[in-house]
Amino acid sequence: KQxxxxxxxALSVPEGENLVLNCSFTDSAIYNLQxxxxxxGKGLTSLxxxxxxxxxxxxxxxxxxxxxxxGRSTLYIAASQPGDSATYLxxxxxxxxxxxxxxxxxxxxxx
Amino acid sequence: xxxxxxxxxxxxxKIGQSMTLQCTQDMNHNYMYWYRQDPGMGLKLIYYSVxxxxxxxxxxxxxxxxxxxxTEDFPLRLELAAPSQTSVYFCASKGSxxxxxxxxxxxxxxx
Numbered sequence: 001k002q003x004x005x006x007x008x009x010a011l012s013v014p015e016g017e018n019l020v021l022n023c024s025f026t027d028s029a030i031y032n033l034q035x036x037x038x039x040x041g042k043g044l045t046s047l048x049x050x051x052x053x054x055x056x057x058x059x060x061x062x063x064x065x066x067x068x069x070x071g072r073s074t075l076y077i078a079a080s081q082p083g084d085s086a087t088y089l090x091x092x093x094x095x096x097x098x099x100x101x102x103x104x105x106x107x108x109x110x111x
Numbered sequence: 112x113x114x115x116x117x118x119x120x121x122x123x124x125k126i127g128q129s130m131t132l133q134c135t136q137d138m139n140h141n142y143m144y145w146y147r148q149d150p151g152m153g154l155k156l157i158y159y160s161v162x163x164x165x166x167x168x169x170x171x172x173x174x175x176x177x178x179x180x181x182t183e184d185f186p187l188r189l190e191l192a193a194p195s196q197t198s199v200y201f202c203a204s205k206g207s208x209x210x211x212x213x214x215x216x217x218x219x220x221x222x
Contacts, residue, residue, distance in 0.1 A: 004153060032209055043115075043201060043213035044154075051209075089153070097142065097161070098169075099211065101153035 002027045002094050004102035012108040013080055021075040021105045023090030028071050031096070035064050035075050036089040038104065044089065048075070080109045112137050115214035117202050123220045124192040132187040132217050134202030140212075142205035143185040145169075145177065147198040148216075154201060160185055192221045 003026040013019055023033075032051050036044040048064040050057045050073070056065040063076040073090060087104040094100065118133045136143065141162045146154040146169075156169030160179040174196060176188040185204075189196060199218050203211040 043215045046210045103153050
């Protein structure tokens with residue numbers, strides 16, 4: 001069974017700082033890995049999807065990398081802003097319909 | 112497009128009562144999913160459907176039932192509510208790509 005760990009559990013940074021969120025997973029036989037953002041009391045929003053054959057994916061100030069063989073992914077956020085404050089969830093997909101979620105990293109960006 | 116909508120937003124149930132959580136999507140997606148998110152835990156897959164008339168169990172299906180009579184709707188039924196089913200329930204859908212689109216969630220409290 002896939003186990004997903006996200007470190008740190010919480011992170012507080014001043015505005016403008018670059019930061020890295022970490023995700024590790026136990027089963028490297030994945031189809032893809034997705035990063036989601038969750039705002040309090042709301043649903044999840046997909047940020048980036050990395051296919052198993054890819055090493056990284058970029059969208060604006062976000063860059064996600066994937067090292068499938070070692071079971072690791074990182075989400076890099078450049079020049080953080082207060083609007084980036086949210087919980088970030090990592091979810092590797094094993095099987096056609098099985099997304100396994102980590103417990104998330106709760107990010108606070110201080111103005 | 113409204114995307115994925117869920118009703119109700121919040122509900123309190125007594126032990127043993129039953130209820131149906133509604134989920135509707137207007138994106139003509141074939142795939143639909145139900146997850147639950149317990150406090151401090153990652154989302155876990157309850158049931159999923161790959162098209163109208165086809166459903167399958169996820170990681171934590173016990174105590175729940177689903178049906179998929181149309182492409183748009185994927186209701187989740189709780190027959191005999193138990194305190195262990197206190198959680199936030201998310202519905203999601205997916206089209207031809209790999210990205211899942213989530214609804215805003217239903218918060219359920221069983222007392």
